[in-house]
């Protein structure tokens with residue numbers, strides 16, 4: 417199936433054609449590992465995980481190489497390390513571990529490679545040395561800077577002109593750089609800070625050069641797809657392009673994809689507003705990882721997404737319906753099936769998740785109304801295949817419903833068992849009373865030849 421993707425660079429939706437279909441390459445900017453990522457930071461890894469799954473489905477599992485990095489050296493990490501008096505590695509490894517655990521709970525597949533910035537500094541030094549030799553970078557006492565004026569193409573991703581940049585240049589780096597919009601490739605060593613040796617002076621890399629160098633050393637450029645949040649278009653991705661293309665003389669990436677902002681109750685999420693929530697907190701509150709994943713995918717990835725409790729409740733209700741269909745067909749073996757083409761077509765259309773979700777819902781309906789065993793088996797197989805591609809329905813249906821009732825699940829189990837016993841004894845008065853009691857707790861009992869199961873009432 418032909419995949420269409422919106423390319424920020426050309427501002428168009430385009431047919432995706434990898435340079436080599438047996439080696440499809442994708443890079444997504446990963447987290448700066450100094451504290452827990454908030455829910456807005458979880459949107460890119462989930463969105464691009466879905467794209468990773470679609471690419472694997474289309475080109476073959478072994479054909480897709482996906483790199484997502486860890487930025488494990490940065491001002492905030494150094495500040496935290498100095499404040500707590502521990503080496504930066506102690507902080508970054510612990511945060512990395514937590515990040516992997518949380519992403520695993522959201523059914524995010526492990527990327528093919530997960531390079532760390534600190535393990536690729538020699539590749540960064542190499543690119544910087546190349547840029548200095550070409551005259552597009554210069555050395556001053558505070559560091560090495562990229563000269564924006566030396567790059568005629570600068571601004572092509574964000575659509576900002578050189579004049580605009582001059583007018584609104586943000587100050588980044590020290591006073592000794594030649595132009596306000598020049599950006600740091602290398603920061604010269606300061607006492608007490610981690611540092612690496614380089615021919616142009618000991619120091620540490622700037623953020624932008626990290627990704628440029630890791631793309632080159634892990635994947636080789638040009639890569640097929642480069643992704644990240646919309647907030648990274650400028651300056652981060654603009655600067656990645658400037659550095660890499662100036663150093664290597666060819667494109668860094670063919671397709672640039674950006675996911676939209678996530679707001680919290682219609683406000684920008686920020687520490688100062690105190691409206692930040694992390695996936696870890698949501699999981700601790702009892703929300704299932706698949707519910708969080710579904711909520712993050714409920715809007716088209718390019719659209720803004722407003723995060724709130726209702727969004728999670730709706731996501732849970734949608735998944736209840738899907739899990740309910742599986743539970744109803746618990747005794748039916750699923751047929752070997754491919755994800756139906758209407759579902760795959762929705763994803764192939766620039767990851768149109770709202771349409772894909774409607775297709776999943778239609779598959780659940782088909783499973784619910786199927787009567788003959790062969791129809792039920794086919795419907796169950798198709799629902800399972802589509803859901804697997806979407807990264808949901810990976811839990812056991814009974815566990816799914818039990819998990820959301822927390823401590824109450826065991827009590828509900830015993831009420832259901834009492835009701836089964838009452839029915840067996842033909843004590844219908846007790847059986848009806850227990851059914852009403854369960855209903856009052858929001859539980860619906862489903863009786864089948866192999867026994868009774870329960871789920872949350874829809």
Ligand SMILES: [Zn+2]
Pocket residue numbers: 444445446627652656
């Ligand atoms: Zn990056």
